[in-house]
Amino acid sequence: MNRIQQLFSKKQKQILSVYFTAGFPQLHDTVSIIELLEKHGVDMIEIGIPFSDPLADGNVIQHSSTVALANGMSLSVLFSQLEHIRKTVSIPLILMGYINPVLQFGVEKFCETCQSIGIDGVILPDLPLHEYTKEYKHIFEQYGIQNILLISPQTEESRIRMIDQQTQAFIYMVSSSSTTGTKSKFNDEQIHYFKRISSMNLQNPLLVGFGISNTETFAQVCEYTHGAIVGSACIKALEQPGTLEQNISTFVSSIKG
Amino acid sequence: MKFTTDEHGYYGKFGGAYIPELLYPNIKELEDNYIRIIESSDFQKEFISLLKDYVGRPSPLTYASRLSEKYNAHIYLKREDLNHTGSHKVNNTIGQILLAKALGKKRIIAETGAGQHGVATATVCALMGMQCTVHMGETDVKRQMPNVLRMKMLGATVIPAMSGNRTLKDAGNEAFRDWINNPTDTHYLLGSVVGPHPYPDMVARFQAIISEEIQWQLQEKTGKNLPDYVIACIGGGSNAMGAFYHFIEHESVQLIAVEAAGLGIHSGETAASIAKGTIGVIQGSKTMLMQTNDGQIIEPYSISAGLDYPGIGPAHAYLHDIGRTKVLDATDHESLQAAFELTRLEGIIPAIESAHALAALPKIQFNATDVVVVNISGRGDKDMDTYIAHMDKYC
Numbered sequence: 001m002n003r004i005q006q007l008f009s010k011k012q013k014q015i016l017s018v019y020f021t022a023g024f025p026q027l028h029d030t031v032s033i034i035e036l037l038e039k040h041g042v043d044m045i046e047i048g049i050p051f052s053d054p055l056a057d058g059n060v061i062q063h064s065s066t067v068a069l070a071n072g073m074s075l076s077v078l079f080s081q082l083e084h085i086r087k088t089v090s091i092p093l094i095l096m097g098y099i100n101p102v103l104q105f106g107v108e109k110f111c112e113t114c115q116s117i118g119i120d121g122v123i124l125p126d127l128p129l130h131e132y133t134k135e136y137k138h139i140f141e142q143y144g145i146q147n148i149l150l151i152s153p154q155t156e157e158s159r160i161r162m163i164d165q166q167t168q169a170f171i172y173m174v175s176s177s178s179t180t181g182t183k184s185k186f187n188d189e190q191i192h193y194f195k196r197i198s199s200m201n202l203q204n205p206l207l208v209g210f211g212i213s214n215t216e217t218f219a220q221v222c223e224y225t226h227g228a229i230v231g232s233a234c235i236k237a238l239e240q241p242g243t244l245e246q247n248i249s250t251f252v253s254s255i256k257g
Numbered sequence: 258m259k260f261t262t263d264e265h266g267y268y269g270k271f272g273g274a275y276i277p278e279l280l281y282p283n284i285k286e287l288e289d290n291y292i293r294i295i296e297s298s299d300f301q302k303e304f305i306s307l308l309k310d311y312v313g314r315p316s317p318l319t320y321a322s323r324l325s326e327k328y329n330a331h332i333y334l335k336r337e338d339l340n341h342t343g344s345h346k347v348n349n350t351i352g353q354i355l356l357a358k359a360l361g362k363k364r365i366i367a368e369t370g371a372g373q374h375g376v377a378t379a380t381v382c383a384l385m386g387m388q389c390t391v392h393m394g395e396t397d398v399k400r401q402m403p404n405v406l407r408m409k410m411l412g413a414t415v416i417p418a419m420s421g422n423r424t425l426k427d428a429g430n431e432a433f434r435d436w437i438n439n440p441t442d443t444h445y446l447l448g449s450v451v452g453p454h455p456y457p458d459m460v461a462r463f464q465a466i467i468s469e470e471i472q473w474q475l476q477e478k479t480g481k482n483l484p485d486y487v488i489a490c491i492g493g494g495s496n497a498m499g500a501f502y503h504f505i506e507h508e509s510v511q512l513i514a515v516e517a518a519g520l521g522i523h524s525g526e527t528a529a530s531i532a533k534g535t536i537g538v539i540q541g542s543k544t545m546l547m548q549t550n551d552g553q554i555i556e557p558y559s560i561s562a563g564l565d566y567p568g569i570g571p572a573h574a575y576l577h578d579i580g581r582t583k584v585l586d587a588t589d590h591e592s593l594q595a596a597f598e599l600t601r602l603e604g605i606i607p608a609i610e611s612a613h614a615l616a617a618l619p620k621i622q623f624n625a626t627d628v629v630v631v632n633i634s635g636r637g638d639k640d641m642d643t644y645i646a647h648m649d650k651y652c
């Protein structure tokens with residue numbers, strides 16, 4: 001069992017996974033942010049690899065990526081920061097980013113480095129299923145890196161079942177047809193979609209991302225799925241005056257209540 | 258023979274559809290339907306009749322006698338500048354608006370650099386009674402104001418893109434984000450042979466009319482349907498793909514693509530994606546692009562808003578890779594010189610983009626018998642502020 005599967009075997013409800021952009025607000029905050037998120041009860045972390053042209057992201061994550069790149073963040077800097085992360089952190093860690101920086105780093109070298117550091121999975125939104133299975137799946141599998149795939153309200157059932165076969169981690173359910181960002185409440189249409197996917201009895205657990213920003217939206221998705229992924233709300237919290245620890249602690253309570 | 262992609266949307270190792278899952282259904286809908294719709298007789302009838310009676314095609318092929326004398330070759334100009342709306346962009350917008358209608362879409366979005374594609378999109382939306390939103394980098398909004406005002410008069414909403422350098426690439430990012438947020442009723446009317454499959458192939462098919470006409474026009478004028486050279490500028494590469502399309506399989510025709518060198522290939526202020534690029538993924542397509550070693554996309558620079566793009570259509574990356582096209586480049590200065598030269602020798606003010614193609618003429622050693630076609634992709638009205646600012650130096 002990989003670390004992500006272990007998490008879901010211990011805990012099936014109220015999973016909170018948090019996304020933040022590496023190198024934001026300061027270049028060397030990465031490790032402290034990860035440690036503090038774990039300390040304050042977050043179950044899993046998605047470490048964002050900043051990219052110059054993040055197509056699927058709204059303003060908040062675009063802004064954090066621009067700042068992180070200006071701070072000097074890159075994939076090699078990130079890997080050197082994370083070199084000893086498994087000495088202090090035990091929850092599952094996932095890297096999330098766009099395909100181009102990974103291609104330039106080299107897909108095999110990327111997977112090999114992830115494995116040696118103890119990264120459990122990768123989310124690359126612009127690496128579609130077909131390209132993944134054709135070109136890269138065997139490399140990911142060789143190094144035991146889970147590729148986590150997204151589904152949206154528009155994804156057809158047959159394709160969801162195909163995606164379910166490709167991973168042993170979880171399915172990233174995008175809450176609505178939108179770029180990343182925050183919402184104050186989900187509507188009936190979105191609730192219906194959560195119910196519909198949940199009743200498909202997929203082999204992988206479901207986490208809902210995009211738009212979760214407060215106790216209300218967190219509770220709404222937890223009612224139908226295993227939990228939530230929160231990104232933009234965390235980035236906003238990290239920008240507040242106050243120490244990283246104060247901001248992270250306030251942020252986690254603002255989601256879990 | 259048709260020059261097209263393999264079944265997975267690739268030209269050799271270039272192309273594909275690197276899109277977020279959120280856009281998969283949209284791209285799949287296009288991919289499953291575009292050839293069937295385009296090849297249907299209803300579509301063809303309407304497409305051809307609009308190109309003729311609305312756009313004013315065929316566009317003339319003008320013998321440029323004074324330019325020919327200067328460069329000691331037989332130079333013909335393909336006059337896309339004379340199309341309705343002033344550039345080749347309208348060939349593609351007519352095609353895609355008919356496709357969007359056939360797919361039952363209600364709303365059109367587009368990106369634009371120089372504003373020519375935005376104007377051509379706003380125009381066909383007015384013609385078809387469709388709602389239109391154009392994303393345009395804030396930098397370009399300022400440097401191409403007449404086109405912004407034309408789009409507004411045509412009823413389009415123009416949204417300034419505030420990310421990156423606020424130019425063409427950033428407008429494209431915003432258009433993709435708009436599409437992610439409006440996936441069902443909206444068609445993204447992409448303006449060049451870039452982006453995820455099937456856009457590069459679809460836009461190439463709509464622009465192929467340019468080389469189709471060149472063939473019979475040359476036959477009439479010279480008794481031969483093949484020139485020795487075809488020269489076109491490339492931003493994303495749609496006017497060049499249109500001008501090359503029917504000549505690709507005829508190896509005797511030299512195909513010259515001209516990139517924008519900006520202040521110079523080695524200046525760090527350039528948009529020459531093949532000269533300075535490496536293979537990577539940009540806006541849904543694996544192709545040549547300007548990027549750092551770390552895979553971040555480098556902000557391009559060119560005096561020409563329409564060529565100010567850090568990537569290139571995958572078909573052009575492929576044709577260059579296999580040695581079928583020759584890629585040259587022209588600086589801001591060389592292009593301004595070429596624009597003023599054409600104006601004074603032939604009485605034609607070209608778009609600053611098209612002036613890049615003309616700037617290749619002094620770089621090629623022609624034989625006196627060579628037949629050369631230069632694609633004049635657009636007219637210079639939108640560039641008058643730029644030309645006026647440089648008038649003293651070049652006249």
Ligand SMILES: Cc1ncc(COP(=O)(O)O)c(C=O)c1O
Nearest residue numbers: 373492493494495496563634635
């Ligand atoms: C007149 C003109 N020519 C050329 C271009 C560049 O586009 P492409 O390389 O797709 O032909 C533009 C783009 O705005 C244009 O307006």
